[in-house]
Amino acid sequence: MTLTQDLREALGDENVLEEPVELHLFSKDASLMRGEPSVVVFPANANETAAVVRIAERHRVPIVARGAGTGLAAGASPTQGGIVVVTTRIKDIEIDVENRTAWVGAGVINLDLSVAAKPHGLYFAPDPSSQSACTIGGNVANNSGGPHCLSEGSTTSHVLGMEAVLTGGEVVVLGGAAPDPIGLDLKGALVGSEGTLGIVTRALVRLLPIEPDVRTLLMDFATVEDAARTVSDVIAAGVVPAALELMDQEMVRAVDNWLGAGLPIDAAAVLLAEVVGETEGVVAQSELISDIGRQNHATGVQVAADDDERALLWLGRKSAFGAIAQLAPDYYLHDAVVPRTRLVEVMTGIYGIAEKYGLTMCNVFHAGDGNLHPLIAFDSSDPEMNRLVHEAGDEIVALCLKAGGALSGEHGIGIEKRDLMRASFSELDLDAQARLKEVFDPAGVFNPTKVLPEGSRCFDFGGVRRELPDGVWV
Amino acid sequence: MTRNPPHIARLEVDQSLAADGAATLEPRSVDDVAAILKHASERGLKVQVVGGGTHSGYGRPVSPDLLMVMNGLTQVEVWNPDDLTVVVAAGAPIAEMEAKLNEANQTSVMPEHPGSGTVGGAISAGVSALRRGKLYPTRERVLEATLVTGDGRVVRSGGRVVKNVTGYDLHRLAVGAFGAMGVVVSVCLKLWPVPEGQMTVQVDDPDRASEVTRPLAVLETREGVSVFLAGTHSEVEAQTRRLGGTARPGHSWPVDPAGEFTWSLRVPPAEMANAIERMPDAWGFLAVHGVGEIRCSSDSFDPDFRSWAESVGGRLVVTSGEAEDFDPWGSPPPGVDLQAKLIAQFDPRRVINPGRLPGGL
Numbered sequence: 001m002t003l004t005q006d007l008r009e010a011l012g013d014e015n016v017l018e019e020p021v022e023l024h025l026f027s028k029d030a031s032l033m034r035g036e037p038s039v040v041v042f043p044a045n046a047n048e049t050a051a052v053v054r055i056a057e058r059h060r061v062p063i064v065a066r067g068a069g070t071g072l073a074a075g076a077s078p079t080q081g082g083i084v085v086v087t088t089r090i091k092d093i094e095i096d097v098e099n100r101t102a103w104v105g106a107g108v109i110n111l112d113l114s115v116a117a118k119p120h121g122l123y124f125a126p127d128p129s130s131q132s133a134c135t136i137g138g139n140v141a142n143n144s145g146g147p148h149c150l151s152e153g154s155t156t157s158h159v160l161g162m163e164a165v166l167t168g169g170e171v172v173v174l175g176g177a178a179p180d181p182i183g184l185d186l187k188g189a190l191v192g193s194e195g196t197l198g199i200v201t202r203a204l205v206r207l208l209p210i211e212p213d214v215r216t217l218l219m220d221f222a223t224v225e226d227a228a229r230t231v232s233d234v235i236a237a238g239v240v241p242a243a244l245e246l247m248d249q250e251m252v253r254a255v256d257n258w259l260g261a262g263l264p265i266d267a268a269a270v271l272l273a274e275v276v277g278e279t280e281g282v283v284a285q286s287e288l289i290s291d292i293g294r295q296n297h298a299t300g301v302q303v304a305a306d307d308d309e310r311a312l313l314w315l316g317r318k319s320a321f322g323a324i325a326q327l328a329p330d331y332y333l334h335d336a337v338v339p340r341t342r343l344v345e346v347m348t349g350i351y352g353i354a355e356k357y358g359l360t361m362c363n364v365f366h367a368g369d370g371n372l373h374p375l376i377a378f379d380s381s382d383p384e385m386n387r388l389v390h391e392a393g394d395e396i397v398a399l400c401l402k403a404g405g406a407l408s409g410e411h412g413i414g415i416e417k418r419d420l421m422r423a424s425f426s427e428l429d430l431d432a433q434a435r436l437k438e439v440f441d442p443a444g445v446f447n448p449t450k451v452l453p454e455g456s457r458c459f460d461f462g463g464v465r466r467e468l469p470d471g472v473w474v
Numbered sequence: 475m476t477r478n479p480p481h482i483a484r485l486e487v488d489q490s491l492a493a494d495g496a497a498t499l500e501p502r503s504v505d506d507v508a509a510i511l512k513h514a515s516e517r518g519l520k521v522q523v524v525g526g527g528t529h530s531g532y533g534r535p536v537s538p539d540l541l542m543v544m545n546g547l548t549q550v551e552v553w554n555p556d557d558l559t560v561v562v563a564a565g566a567p568i569a570e571m572e573a574k575l576n577e578a579n580q581t582s583v584m585p586e587h588p589g590s591g592t593v594g595g596a597i598s599a600g601v602s603a604l605r606r607g608k609l610y611p612t613r614e615r616v617l618e619a620t621l622v623t624g625d626g627r628v629v630r631s632g633g634r635v636v637k638n639v640t641g642y643d644l645h646r647l648a649v650g651a652f653g654a655m656g657v658v659v660s661v662c663l664k665l666w667p668v669p670e671g672q673m674t675v676q677v678d679d680p681d682r683a684s685e686v687t688r689p690l691a692v693l694e695t696r697e698g699v700s701v702f703l704a705g706t707h708s709e710v711e712a713q714t715r716r717l718g719g720t721a722r723p724g725h726s727w728p729v730d731p732a733g734e735f736t737w738s739l740r741v742p743p744a745e746m747a748n749a750i751e752r753m754p755d756a757w758g759f760l761a762v763h764g765v766g767e768i769r770c771s772s773d774s775f776d777p778d779f780r781s782w783a784e785s786v787g788g789r790l791v792v793t794s795g796e797a798e799d800f801d802p803w804g805s806p807p808p809g810v811d812l813q814a815k816l817i818a819q820f821d822p823r824r825v826i827n828p829g830r831l832p833g834g835l
Binding site: 209371409 | 557558580614630647668706707712789806816820
């Protein structure tokens with residue numbers, strides 16, 4: 001039987017798409033890279049996903065898992081063709097209030113989980129800006145972050161267990177509600193592996209109690225440096241707010257023009273800080289943060305008066321990337337992370353690079369984590385502009401790495417940043433990662449060519465010589 | 475070829491430390507560790523890695539040919555307090571590192587009573603602080619690790635920043651791996667500020683703790699239940715008033731129960747009350763409420779208690795005491811085959827603490 005016939009038999013005709021227009025819809029994620037899938041399938045559960053994996057292995061075709069397709073690094077773009085496995089039918093949520101956990105289908109939308117948990121006084125901490133669209137499966141695959149990961153950590157800190165489909169279509173349940181599962185933390189390896197080691201079909205996640213009080217502050221500054229220094233000083237003062245976000249003037253103007261939120265468009269930079277906890281604590285912390293802002297020449301400090309005002313401020317922050325559409329049809333984005341004490345010098349360097357190349361750059365980022373999002377707005381139909389944008393992007397990454405930073409804080413490597421991995425890791429480091437990939441995916445079907453640059457596993461190191469049969473030339 | 479590599483020749487060999495005639499080696503550098511392990515792999519020698527010796531009761535005994543004592547690698551390599559990160563060599567004693575970090579009101583959130591324990595030891599054994607419910611377990615605090623594989627490769631994973639998704643998280647696999655993914659030689663840890671306000675409040679029932687949102691810890695022993703509060707002074711005062719009960723400023727952390735036989739009970743948090751209820755009065759315990767971890771002591775192993783723990787999705791893991799007639803870990807975990815294949819890539823001759831992991835790995 002053909003690949004499609006096998007898939008139709010396993011999943012039913014209605015869950016297998018192969019018309020050109022349908023394939024085109026699933027040919028890319030939110031990155032700039034497009035592929036050509038052979039077929040798109042919608043399994044309902046782990047067993048159906050396992051059937052798809054076995055079929056893929058039998059036909060030797062790649063499998064690319066996909067949630068909502070909001071990924072920014074081409075992790076879910078089927079650049080090698082093959083089967084796109086869309087998880088959106090796997091969307092059950094089982095909340096366990098006593099244990100403060102939930103088993104969540106990979107296709108559940110991030111925000112829907114927190115909405116479902118709210119009546120129980122609970123929420124799911126990772127909150128990517130795309131949380132109203134992105135799925136839990138995608139969050140797990142990319143170890144997604146979000147503004148509120150500053151105090152609570154990224155997705156990996158909130159995944160206690162998982163149901164996953166591995167090589168050969170083996171379905172395993174790893175971890176659970178009990179702490180410290182014994183043996184190697186296979187679940188920890190799967191989180192953030194971008195669908196290259198297996199497909200996570202359900203996750204057991206930690207839910208946190210909703211904090212009793214919250215204060216959201218907006219501070220504006222005459223220079224980006226003052227805002228960045230405020231971030232460093234807040235962390236140095238021993239305060240870890242729930243979120244600490246920075247937007248520069250270009251970004252504030254784009255957002256406010258679209259949203260009309262009354263943001264301070266004349267400020268060079270705006271800092272959004274949020275503290276949560278008991279009322280007494282949030283009052284004291286928000287005063288401390290305001291004081292630090294003023295010491296760094298904040299020209300205005302306002303506190304959101306109520307939930308509506310707070311929601312509007314966050315809408316402004318989380319819709320920033322969408323607002324870019326006013327400036328240019330496309331954007332190119334990096335998400336390198338730098339040590340927080342290096343923010344000021346790195347930001348200055350990044351603006352210098354944008355100026356050198358004459359590019360329109362906006363910055364909106366998780367300043368408290370040192371997780372930058374320099375965003376270049378441009379028209380990708382212009383090949384010369386494409387070249388310039390990528391050259392500037394590489395220079396920005398090099399600058400961040402030189403400051404002791406990391407390539408990606410939350411968006412993932414995919415293909416977009418794959419070849420920059422060599423700037424982050426030695427050949428031995430990459431070889432070790434490639435060995436992990438080989439063990440999980442001996443058939444090489446799970447999202448091939450992603451994350452690791454070609455040739456990562458090209459030689460054997462170390463003192464242990466392999467036994468070679470007689471007559472073999474080496 | 476059986477000649478000693480030059481590194482091995484100049485290492486100190488202290489036979490008095492050795493068990494069963496094993497040679498004791500004290501590497502002074504990462505290169506030394508690599509040379510020792512490469513040498514061990516070439517000859518098929520079993521290496522037991524020793525930090526402060528505080529977790530030697532975990533897993534099956536190794537019967538080593540070489541003891542590799544990590545107390546020559548103790549340096550705090552990079553500590554920039556304003557970044558809230560520290561890079562430290564694995565052999566560094568936790569107590570010394572914490573004392574240093576405390577000078578800047580910071581903590582690595584490692585175990586509160588480490589004894590002679592080292593950073594690498596706590597990470598390799600996968601043990602965590604009592605503050606883990608609020609500040610997350612050790613697994614979540616390791617940002618970067620440098621490992622030396624069984625065949626002597628030096629491999630780094632992660633990075634020195636607080637948020638990072640670059641590449642596969644080998645450093646996560648190293649936590650609780652007892653060296654099977656490679657001996658941990660250096661790590662970058664995520665630090666946390668120590669808040670100005672600290673209070674310990676005794677309450678009569680762990681459920682009382684629900685009066686306050688996410689306290690630092692709720693701990694129960696035979697002596698009673700204490701809620702550990704941390705935050706701004708005003709916040710802690712308000713929480714203390716709400717809880718009622720006897721309050722003492724500061725945090726005085728309870729010690730693990732001692733005994734011939736100690737073990738760690740790990741159950742879903744909702745099963746904790748049930749677990750405590752089932753324990754005979756003679757057993758000692760320290761329960762970390764909200765987490766599901768109970769550190770216990772008893773005079774012997776109780777197979778029925780383990781059966782119960784496993785039936786509710788938990789584990790009973792022996793942490794010290796003879797475990798000759800039963801497995802210190804209990805039933806093998808899922809994915810043992812995959813774990814074995816993974817270990818074969820990082821310790822191909824299986825020389826680092828062989829057999830110490832669950833499933834006989």
